[in-house]
Amino acid sequence: MQTSGGESERRKPLVIAGMPMYNEEETVGTVVTMVSRHVDLVICVDDGSSDASARIAEANGAVVLRHRVNRGYGGALKTLFHKAKELNADALVILDSDGQHEANDIPSLLEPIMSGEADFAIGSRFIDGGMGTDMPAYRRLGIKVITATNNLSSNSKIKDTQSGFRAFSKLALERLRFDSEGMELSLEMIDDAVEKDLKVKEIPTVIRYDVPKGSNYTAVSHGFTVLSWALLSLSQKKPLLVLGLPGAGLLATGAAMGVNTAQNVTTTLDSFLGAGLTAIWVGLLGLTLITTGLVLQSARSLLRLLIVKEFGLD
Ligand SMILES: Nc1nc2c(ncn2[C@@H]2O[C@H](COP(=O)(O)OP(=O)(O)O)[C@@H](O)[C@H]2O)c(=O)[nH]1
Ligand SMILES: [Mg+2]
Known part of the structure; x- marks a missing residue:
């Protein structure tokens, strides 16, 4: 009987990139191509985009998962976590399809995850070496207010709670639970990680605002949803x-x-x-x-x- 090589032939770690995607035909092709250089598999979750996003993502080598009804950003992340666990991934990186995140920073985000130093890495604009290119002042202020409110309730010291550029270890994939369907998920995930004593680390990165379509939501509606969540959580916890x-x-x-x-x-x-x-x-x-x-x-x-x-x- 033949053996498959035993202990010496350990499986190579599987690193997946997951991209929520909603009407991003202008940018998704380039993002998938750049991201593919740093990971083993790129998965895009499409929520009924009315443009050519899904076709372009597939043509550039991504696997596209489709939701029949729009389940929002949070729903897309749930699908990505589910798929990453099903495929027994060792790490999952999530980033936006609109070109705001720097694909070349994926290795720096993965480094603490693969070395075991962190379970949850966040690409941060607000620590040394990070920045938001052309970031409007009102967005910067909004993020600071949301972050201060959330840090008060969760006792976390994260400086950029609104970055969607994140990486997770296998342990984080198994342990993290979240319910939010919208952008407030950004906070729920951090709170859950802190409560479960997962190691969270911020890594400097540049988040761009000079892209064709940086946001599907207005700053006011985004800010209102996320800040309401932070205030509700604060009133429940303190x-x-x-x-x-x-x-x-x-x-x-x-x-x-x-x-x-x-x-x-x-x-x-x-x-x-x-x-x-x-x-x-x-x-x-x-x-x-x-x-x-x-x-x-x-x-x-x-x-x-x-x-x-x-x-x-x-
Ligand atoms: N699958 C899915 N992706 C979404 C949805 N809404 C936004 N996205 C994607 O999530 C990412 C972040 O959304 P975006 O509007 O850029 O948020 P912002 O940059 O934080 O203002 C982008 O890649 C969007 O295409 C949605 O309802 N479903
Ligand atoms: Mg964006």
């Missing part, structure tokens, strides 16, 4: 901070107004009652917010404790 801080401000305002009203007790009965009542309701609102924040914070801690004790999960 209710005491979100409710208690404004609550304390209102309580202090109410108290100050009350003292002021008491001092002016000699003025007319009308103004006394008006200001006094305002002081009382402002103060009560503050107290209610602080109490709600405290209750939610304790409920969250209790729930976590129960989950850890009963199911051994964290």
